[in-house]
Amino acid sequence: MYTSDIIAERIRLLAKAKDISLRALFERTGLGKNFIASSLSAGSFPKADNLARIADYLETSTDYLLGRTDDTAAPMGAAKPSLPPDEAKLLDDYRSLTEEGKKEVHKQIDLLMHKYKKDNIVSGMEETAKIS
Numbered sequence: 001m002y003t004s005d006i007i008a009e010r011i012r013l014l015a016k017a018k019d020i021s022l023r024a025l026f027e028r029t030g031l032g033k034n035f036i037a038s039s040l041s042a043g044s045f046p047k048a049d050n051l052a053r054i055a056d057y058l059e060t061s062t063d064y065l066l067g068r069t070d071d072t073a074a075p076m077g078a079a080k081p082s083l084p085p086d087e088a089k090l091l092d093d094y095r096s097l098t099e100e101g102k103k104e105v106h107k108q109i110d111l112l113m114h115k116y117k118k119d120n121i122v123s124g125m126e127e128t129a130k131i132s
Contacts, residue, residue, distance in 0.1 A: 004045055006067040014058045014065075014072060019095065019102075029053040 015025050026035045031050060046054075048062075055062045063069045094105060 002045070002066045002068075007046070007051070007065050010065050010067065011054060011058070014060055018058060020058070025054065025057060029057050 011025075012022065015022055022035075023033050026033055029050075030053065035046070035050070045051075051062050051065060055065055060072045061069065064072050094102065097105065
């Protein structure tokens with residue numbers, strides 16, 4: 001029998017194993033960030049197309065997510081999520097790092113994001129000052 005708990009747990013486990021945050025998973029599949037809470041709570045089930053999008057993105061089968069098999073491999077010919085080549089290379093490079101390397105990448109990204117967010121705010125303030 002299928003239960004929403006099994007589906008939610010398998011999504012969580014597989015995303016974690018692939019080092020994909022649930023937030024990123026749901027953003028990239030076009031689902032809301034509260035997908036698990038809203039679609040899988042109180043015994044309700046996700047729509048088939050949403051479950052298929054998640055399975056495709058996680059490169060697994062809907063049968064695995066439903067608990068019908070323990071084989072996480074996607075069936076032959078299953079759709080694979082496509083990333084632009086530069087993003088795919090970044091992801092492949094990241095996945096090849098040790099845990100320590102991944103932590104360092106996260107630190108560097110945080111620093112860069114802070115810098116660019118700060119620069120954008122400054123640029124926006126300069127534009128406002130020119131208009132005034």
